[in-house]
Amino acid sequence: xxxxxxxxxxxxxxxxxxxxxxxxxxxxxxxxxxxxxxxxxxxxxxxxxxxxxxxxxxxxxxxxxxxxxxxxxxxxxxxxxxxxxxxxxxxxxxxxxxxxxxxxxxxxxxxxxxxxxxxxxxxxxxxxxxxxxxxxxxxxxxxxxxxxxxxxxxxxxxxxxxxxxxxxxxxxxxxxxxxxxxxxxxxxxxxxxxxxxxxxxxxxxxxxxxxxxxxxxxxxxxxxxxxxxxxxxxxxxxxxxxxxxxxxxxxxxxxxxxxxxxxxxxxxxxxxxxxxxxxxxxxxxxxxxxxxxxxxxxxxxxxxxxxxxxxxxxxxxxxxxxxxxxxxxxxxxxxxxxxxxxxxxxxxxxxxxxxxxxxxxxxxxxxxxxxxxxxxxxxxxxxxxxxxxxxxxxxxxxxxxxxxxxxxxxxxxxxxxx
Numbered sequence: 001x002x003x004x005x006x007x008x009x010x011x012x013x014x015x016x017x018x019x020x021x022x023x024x025x026x027x028x029x030x031x032x033x034x035x036x037x038x039x040x041x042x043x044x045x046x047x048x049x050x051x052x053x054x055x056x057x058x059x060x061x062x063x064x065x066x067x068x069x070x071x072x073x074x075x076x077x078x079x080x081x082x083x084x085x086x087x088x089x090x091x092x093x094x095x096x097x098x099x100x101x102x103x104x105x106x107x108x109x110x111x112x113x114x115x116x117x118x119x120x121x122x123x124x125x126x127x128x129x130x131x132x133x134x135x136x137x138x139x140x141x142x143x144x145x146x147x148x149x150x151x152x153x154x155x156x157x158x159x160x161x162x163x164x165x166x167x168x169x170x171x172x173x174x175x176x177x178x179x180x181x182x183x184x185x186x187x188x189x190x191x192x193x194x195x196x197x198x199x200x201x202x203x204x205x206x207x208x209x210x211x212x213x214x215x216x217x218x219x220x221x222x223x224x225x226x227x228x229x230x231x232x233x234x235x236x237x238x239x240x241x242x243x244x245x246x247x248x249x250x251x252x253x254x255x256x257x258x259x260x261x262x263x264x265x266x267x268x269x270x271x272x273x274x275x276x277x278x279x280x281x282x283x284x285x286x287x288x289x290x291x292x293x294x295x296x297x298x299x300x301x302x303x304x305x306x307x308x309x310x311x312x313x314x315x316x317x318x319x320x321x322x323x324x325x326x327x328x329x330x331x332x333x334x335x336x337x338x339x340x341x342x343x344x345x346x347x348x349x350x351x352x353x354x355x356x357x358x359x360x361x362x363x364x365x366x367x368x369x370x371x372x373x374x375x376x377x378x379x380x381x382x383x384x385x386x387x388x389x390x391x392x393x394x395x396x397x398x399x400x401x402x403x404x405x406x407x408x409x410x411x412x413x414x415x416x417x418x
Contacts, residue, residue, distance in 0.1 A: 005119035005417040006109050007409020009160065010102065010143065012073040012220055013185030013376060015039050016406030017109045019117075025167070025410035027403050028112040030105070031055070036402045037108075039185075041101055043067040043087045052104045061301050068300045071220050071259035072098050074186050077129040077139025085263060099146040106150050119154040121413040122147060123163055123405050125187035126214025156416050159212060160184070161191035162205075163408030168372040168399060169195040170411075176369045177210075179394065181354070181387060182405060183377035186221075188350045189214035192361040192368070203415055211360035215353045217346050219307075219377040220259050226334070227257035227306045229342045231321055234330050235293070236277075236286035248277055248287070256290070257306075262299035270294065292327030313339045314379050340382045351386040358390065365391045374399035 006019040006028075014036040017028045027035035031053045042056035044066045051059055060068040067087055075081045075094045084091040110117050128139030144155055161180040168178060175196035182189045194208040202208075228237065237253040240246065252270055255261040264270070271294060278287040293302060302323065309319040313336050321332040358365060368391040378384055378401065388396060400407065 003119055003417070004113045004115055004117045005121075005154075005413040006113070006117055007121045007123070007158075007163070007406055007411070007413050008102075008105055008109070008147075009123040009163070009406040009409060010073060010098075010105070011039055011184050011402075011405075012071050012187070012218060013039060014402050015101075015105060016403050017105050018403075018406040018410035019109065019113055020410050020414050025407040027406055028109055030108045035406075037105065039070065039072060039101065041069045041072075041097060043069075045088055050100065052101065057304070061304070067263065069097055069263065070300060070303075071186065072101065074220065074260045076142050077132075077135040080260065081139075081142055095142050095146055098143070099149050102146050103150045106152070116151075118152055119413065119417045120147065120152045121156045121158050121163075121409045121416060123160045123409050124157050125184075125216075126159055126161065126189045126212055127187065127216060130216045154417065156413075158409055158412045159189065159191065159214075160187075160405045161189040161212065161214075162193070162209065163406075163412060164372060164374045164399060164404045165191055165193045165195060166200075166408035166411045167374075167404040168370075168397065169197075169200045171397075172196060175199070177363065177367055179354070179357075179368045179371045179391060181371060181373050181375070181378060183218060183350070183375040183380075183383065185219040185376065187214055187216050187218050188353065188375075188377065190354050190357040192357060192363065210363065211357045213353050213357040213360065215350060217350055218375075219310075219380075221346055222310060222343055222377065222380065223259070223303060223307050224254075224257045225346060226310055226339065226342055227303065228254065230334050230338065231302065231306060231332050232257060234286065234323075234332055235290035235328075236281055236283060239286060240282050241280045242282050244282065248281055252277075252290070256293070256299055256302070259300075259303055262303065265294050265299060266297055289323075289325075289328035289330065292325055293323070295327075296325050298323075298325045298328075309334055310339065310380070314381055336381075343380065343382055347380075347383050347386050350383060351390065354387050354390055366393050368394045370395045370397050372397045372399050372404075374401060374404040376401055 030037040037053040040056040042051045129135040161182040165180045180191040191212045192210040232253040312319040371394045
């Protein structure tokens with residue numbers, strides 16, 4: 001039997017898997033016929049079952065008792081990856097939870113392929129962790145270990161923007177110098193690569209990659225700064241103590257705004273500390289809202305509302321985040337102008353990384369013939385405008401926003417394993 005191989009894009013916000021079929025890559029339907037699976041796990045305490053993707057988020061938002069985990073990719077290479085989290089009576093390592101999600105992706109891949117799959121190319125950002133080569137190497141090793149534990153015996157890695165370039169190259173009719181922009185939930189990655197129908201047939205493409213850079217800023221970082229600026233003040237963030245000598249400690253507010261840290265608030269110490277913070281606060285009624293959100297385990301639902309407002313503001317001029325938890329009822333309106341002011345600093349860092357990629361390639365901006373956009377965060381208008389302003393003469397190509405990397409990884413798997 002001919003071995004089956006595939007590509008897996010385990011993303012911060014969404015994941016995809018692809019295989020080669022009749023010489024072409026195709027995305028595997030992962031949930032209800034959809035090719036993307038939100039990177040979420042819900043441990044349902046009522047039915048003692050584990051759910052993934054949209055079903056996980058739906059069960060959580062409907063109020064089922066349990067534990068939701070999202071943005072797990074951001075844990076790789078960090079101190080959190082070495083820790084365990086409590087799921088009812090069990091303590092489970094974060095890397096094992098990632099393994100559970102990878103196992104679900106593998107199960108769907110094998111169901112679609114009609115047989116076991118042991119060979120896989122895993123996507124990875126240019127940097128899992130910025131400016132820390134040891135942590136970056138540890139992150140890749142942790143992801144490889146999680147995949148190997150689920151039965152993948154032959155594992156290769158490919159940079160996500162390179163995978164996106166391989167997908168784009170299928171559509172080109174002549175040689176182009178392309179800037180590949182892959183902005184996902186946790187990272188933004190950029191490559192400058194020569195693509196052409198002739199080069200697509202080459203087994204080794206190292207010389208075609210002129211530059212490759214990345215930064216650990218993505219959609220969840222946009223959500224975090226948006227939440228801190230426009231939601232957390234309704235919970236007491238930035239307000240003073242009674243004596244007005246200082247503001248309330250920021251740590252727990254930042255945790256509530258950060259996907260992968262929300263679960264840390266559902267323990268005894270934060271609840272105890274927040275009661276003490278409330279006692280010291282000039283406006284204790286705001287901290288009461290914070291306590292209510294944590295007691296009702298509304299943190300992930302709140303983060304989902306922030307994300308939805310960000311998405312709405314890609315087209316609308318106004319959006320509102322409405323919180324209706326008992327003890328915490330308020331609206332946080334946000335305008336498009338306020339969103340762009342809030343995102344200015346992270347977008348500036350992303351744009352600076354694109355400029356550095358151009359400098360690394362030693363090419364003039366007008367030498368770039370096309371910009372290939374993939375990843376959900378390329379829909380953020382400010383980010384898109386800022387990046388495209390660097391290469392104003394290039395043609396803008398819209399890739400599959402969530403599927404290009406997975407498709408390219410399947411193409412890469414064919415080269416590596418066939």
